[in-house]
Amino acid sequence: MWYYIKWTIWLLLIAMIGTFLHYTLPRNDVVRITDTYEKRVDFGDNSIFWANSNTGESTEVTGRDVFFIQAFRPNGNPIIYRNEDTGWGWPPYFKFNTSNLQAHATDLQSSEDAPRWVAVKKYGWRMQYLSIYPNAISVKLVDGPDTRVIPWISISILVVLGCIWLAIWSRWRKFRAKRIDPLLDGE
């Protein structure tokens, strides 16, 4: 019984950390940008999935205009990105150049007949049921739809996190073996 409870808690914890990292870490899409626009968004239950960056503008409002980038994947499926400042807040991308990025994205628009493929670095999820969009961090022209962008930043962050985890874990085990287990055995 205790065994199952223990493993359920561990699995839940790992799933939560994994979900959090999957949402937060940067990933790359190779897409074709077809349009850029801005749309008023009134935040509701999904407000946690929108940046509330406070880069000089009011944060008291419940709705504002948000930049969007509309694109197609090589397989023909549409994907829409939002383009918002993250400012000094979470996640720590320190993105302040939303308007510049929108200008670049608009510049890279192309049609199906003469496609220009663009690597969009983004974090977040597209989820239609909650009306949430990944946040675009940068756009870069690439050679073709098959270009593979290696996510070095995510790899480095995961390696560093793994090292920190190992360092703490090994010390905790040593501490437990030396200080806690003898106490429990004595009972």
Next chain:
Amino acid sequence: MFALARLVLILFVVLTIVYVSLSLYSRAVRRDKLEAEWDEEGQSGDREAFVRDGLEDYDQSLRRKLILGVYVVPILLIGTIIYFTNYN
């Protein structure tokens, strides 16, 4: 500016916790090492004084000052991220 102030405050609190924990841990490790060294070499005299001298040397060492990197590294990291996100 409120957002920046909040970030600085949170960073300061978190990094101070890390700094204090690391300092205490590092000093404890050094103490263990000094005690082990004393026991191994079977020296005679005051064990306490030997450990205290060793820890005083440690307090002045570069190794201890390197722990200040806990504050320096994140600040450099933030600067780097800001540069690469916005100006590159």
